[in-house]
Amino acid sequence: MAKQQVIVPDIGADAAEVIEWMVQVGDEIAVDDSLLVLESDKASMEVPSTLAGTVVELLVNIGDSLSEGAAIVLVETADAIEPAQIREEPPETNQAEAAGQSEAQEALAEAPNNQPVSAGKHSVLVPDIGTDDAVEVIELSVSVGDEVEEGDTLLVLESDKASMEIPSDASGRVLEIAVAVGASLKQGDLIGVLEVAGHVDTPPAPAQEPKQEAPPPAPAVPKSVSEQPKTAPVAKAPVARATASSSEVVYAGPAVRKLAREFSIPLEQVSGSGPRGRILKEDLHTFVQQRLSKPEAATVSVGAGIPAVPAADFSQFGSVREEALSKIGKVTAANMQRSWLNVPHVTQYDDADVTDLEAFRASLKDEAARKGTKLTPLPFLLKACAVGLKDNPKFNSSLSADGESIIYKEYVHIGFAVDTPAGLLVPVIRDVDKKGLWELAEEVLELAALARDKKLKPAQMQGACFTISSLGALGGKGFTPIVNAPEVGILGVSKSSVQPVWDGSSFVPRTMLPLSVSYDHRVINGADGGRFMNQVVALLSDIRRLTL
Incomplete structure (x- = not known):
């Protein structure tokens, strides 16, 4: 084992500033691995290692000015190499190896x-x-x-x-x-x-x-x-x-520029914290975090300044772990923020007595097994909402983009939220009003499986008139679902529970299902919302009405 210095080759300039380290003490490096970035008036360049081994010591600092022959790092190598081999190579080899940057810079200067x-x-x-x-x-x-x-x-x-x-x-x-x-x-x-x-x-x-x-x-x-x-x-x-x-010179090294291109970051909008305002990778991370906390789309959509959530250094309070949002997560976040900012939400709550529905569903368990399917509460919810949409057409509409008219839909397509490892997905079942419970049960299972396997096609998540978001067995007595604009309504379903209900003479145990419906108050008023909710509750409480 031997310790050798790596020195600055011919860089075609009298001196250049150290603006970025690419390695740190303890790193294992190979020949040609970049050690640091130097920047002159006309170019920035990565200086490669001429040795393979372990970095023992960094011999210069950010901001130092280096010229040809200056020692950069101390490397512990497996085989001893005479210093002369590093510092005094044969003239013809040294000239060839120094030509790249010097030729480029001399050409640019002259x-x-x-x-x-x-x-x-x-x-x-x-x-x-x-x-x-x-x-x-x-x-x-x-x-x-x-x-x-x-x-x-x-x-x-x-x-x-x-x-x-x-x-x-x-x-x-x-x-x-x-x-x-x-x-x-x-x-x-x-x-x-x-x-x-x-x-x-x-x-x-x-x-x-x-x-x-x-x-x-x-x-x-x-x-x-x-x-x-x-x-x-x-x-x-x-x-x-x-x-x-x-006059707007942007100082950034090749690695930073490459990262900026990958994330479509305009470098002229990034504030550099390095020497001479040089942009570092940390500056790109800060820029992205600030943009995520105050998306441009939200600023445009509301037409007014909304204070951004200030950035916080959580690491000062303890250890942290940062993970990038998935593409689905980013899309969901943007859509929810846009809907919440643009749609004036109203939410109404009620409980549906599903005692008879659950008894009927349990009686069909064996038949469902013979059919190779599973009859969950969702097909009943889909059928009840389809009837409600047909009888309350404002819930089956959308506000025009200019806000001057309402577009009523003659079809009934309903989306249902599915929790997947990649994020929340909403497959859409078409023509719900024309399908029976068994057909809906099979389609629900098929689309949910495709969602969890990331095999849903874009067309299978488009065209919904209304959405059902169910927490199911996860629990909770109620929540406020966010309208998925341009839809104007969404039904939230929480966990059912057995409760004592007064029947006129005594309290009897009944299975109650908490429901919450959010709607766009620009299109739907409280009376419309009340009628829709009352009808859905009545249909779920007496499923015989679904056949009428």
Whole structure:
């Protein structure tokens, strides 16, 4: 075992600032694993390890300025390596391995153009970026109409190991931008067209550029610094972001930019807490948490400022564990918040005497087994609600988007909430009013199984007129279900229990089922709600009425 230092290779600049650590003491690393991120005026770059082993000590700090030859980390390796092997490699090898970043940065800094032309339109091309492979555009720094000076950043390119700003080689006004975020560019590709006022040095347009005058190939790029993929990277989906002006410089390393693209986070809207306002991964996490606590959709829907729930550091009170919401969880949360903010809810409560219903259901247990199904209370609830919807058409309607009319539905489709490991799903049974109890029982079991197995199709969760949310055996005497807009009503079902009920001469034990119906008060008033609830209670209390 031996302890060796990893040093800074040739980075093509006098010094660059340490802006991010990629490892910590105790980490096991391999050759070419990134150790830290350096940032100069024109590019940020990840510095790879030349050794494999265990990180023993970090020799520099965030904010330090490093130059070629500076020691970065101390690594404990399995085999002893002479320091000379690390610090003094043969000239030809050292030059090849240092070429990647230095060539890219020198090209960006100099951006030589050798053919003088008069004032007018000037085509800006991608300079030598140190590789023949295509590199992805991750940010546009200017837009059409902007005035730029020579040296102003036009766009940002990013390879696997570095992000680099491409400067303008002339001063003028932007007439055209020929690329978009997500595009892949090589040396010589057209970036845009400037209208210049003075005498400038500019290359000809790409269509007139002689192929034989292409610059000589750059020295071999080291795998340890900035080797590009063997094939051109596939263009990724554009990041949803506003175009920043040339004065709005965003400082962020490749790892942070990649994470921001994955989550569609506009970097220009994130406050950086690192040196020079640099954006760190923690800043992205904070940004996402703030957005989740105050969704933009909710702000738009209510048309007024609602104070956001302030972020809290719960770890200061004890250990915590954070898990990302599932996609279903996010959709459910957004839908519930939208409905609660937009729908003026009213909830009415009542109890249905289901003693006879439960006795009838128990008498059918053997028949259900022969049919290979199970007769739960839900098919009876579905039938009762279907009758209630037909006789109380306001419950089977929706308010138009402009709020100027009510849309009455001639069909009766009812959704029922299913608790699954992935979250709450609401499959929809169509034409409930036209189906019998056995057919409904089979469809309930089939759709519930599909929901729990994550096999429901989108069409099987659409088109509901009304929803039933049942807590069943979970307990509770009542709750306020949230209307699933654009529906205007929802029935909440709690746990039944045996209670003493006065029959006129004595108290007798009866099985009572707590019900709660929430409705949109813009469409349904208290009298409408009372009539609907009374009918559902009467139907469940005397199931013979379901046949009428």
